[in-house]
Amino acid sequence: MLTLTDLMNAPAPASGWVLAQDCEETGLDPADIRAEMARRIGEMRDSIERGLSSDAKSITGMVGWNAKGLWDAPDALNAPLIRRVQAYAMAVNEENARMGRIVAAPTAGSAGTIPGALLGVADHLGIPDERLVDPMILAAGVGKAISKRMFISGAAGGCQAEIGSSAAMAAAAVTELLGGSPRACIHAASLALMNTIGLVCDPVGGYVEVPCVSRNAFFAVHAVSAAQLALAQLESFIPPDEVVGAMAQVGRMMPAQLRETAEGGLAQTPTGLAVTACMEGRQPDEGGGMIELPMA
């Protein structure tokens, strides 16, 4: 069974080892796996571009203008990397929320984190997309290692399982892109996971919109933070696979009301309940933007 320890102890670069394992398992040629990954990076790129230029509302109308709003706003903090990473991540998730085309990574609800962090950092530093293929293959390997120990869905393990996995995958990818050793990459993943444990899945109305869109912005930055620490040789005190085990345990302890059922947390706020009530009479192919929120 593939573990994070295996990846950490692999010869550098860690992505090369993941690729060799993939070839052995699928019987595919490494060039074909790389080409398919390059195509998916292109799909991510397209979804970012569409998301940054659109303010069309989502299915419910709760989101749709956040990525463009941030991208067009002045950079108040003078922190262009953070702004880029956040905007890219939300661009992908707002495309997702308006039924646009995205790449699940590992799920649709967490699809913005990896493109936000990896493509955001690459664009900030002027690194071309071809150099993202191998880090993205490592991200897939990290996701696979986590999924062997834990269900990667909000319904099974809470948001920690979805966004925690995507942040861990992104952290490892960014670390490898910037020259980190396999050990640094996996410690970045572990740091990201460790600081996501306990996060519940309480989407308003059950839709993949609030808090999912802004959450991807936050956790894309979270992944970059983890990479920054790991590249400075800081490590996760609890070994990576033990962190995965801890997260799986917390997921099992989490009540069903906080696992994607919209029966707790943000979904049960007065505003959350009003959104649910408003959407119940809606036809399945009706457009967004018709919700009338209760007066505050």
Next chain:
Amino acid sequence: MIGPVMIGPSSSHTAGACRLGLVAHHLLGEAPRTARIGLHASFAKTGRGHGTHLALVAGLLGFLPDDPRLPGAFAEAEKAGLKVEFHDVDLGDVHPNTAQIDLKGDTQSVMVIGSSTGGGIIRVGSVQGFKVDFDASQPTLLLRYVDTIGVIARVATTLAADGANIAALTCAREKRGGDALLAIELDQPLSEPALNFVRAWAGMAWTRMLPKLMDG
């Protein structure tokens, strides 16, 4: 873990639902005319607005989960002359994201029950009322025939001669000597001549080669 490329918003409620529709599309084998779709538990409760209805219909029309026409599937169905009706259904102790699809064309009909288990992955649990268990991650051969001694042996021999390796197999029947359904997951799809050879056997009522629907 990086993928599938898909139309949002949910890998289980949208991409998986589309693939369930695709299973019915391929098993019907002709242009669909009417569909009755029963939605169980979470599909019934939270499917609306996750695009589950649209994704199922897109699949019935043969659209893949990343097809940009998916959000407009209802209009596409009307253009294609497909009438769709949804109802809530209680299928008992099955996965919460489960649908029952009754699909009819001009001459054929098919009934499929399947679940979307997360990340766009599906499990088909019933075809034409027979219990099956496959995920369409491999080409899957489905055969309905009159239960007689030696059918599975003949099928296995034919597959071997055609160079198609069996990955998994389920068989279910109504009663001894009644109708039986064999579902065989293969590493390679069966060739058209071999499929025609099997189709021509006495007692062979229905044959379908379902293509691989998952790309990871």
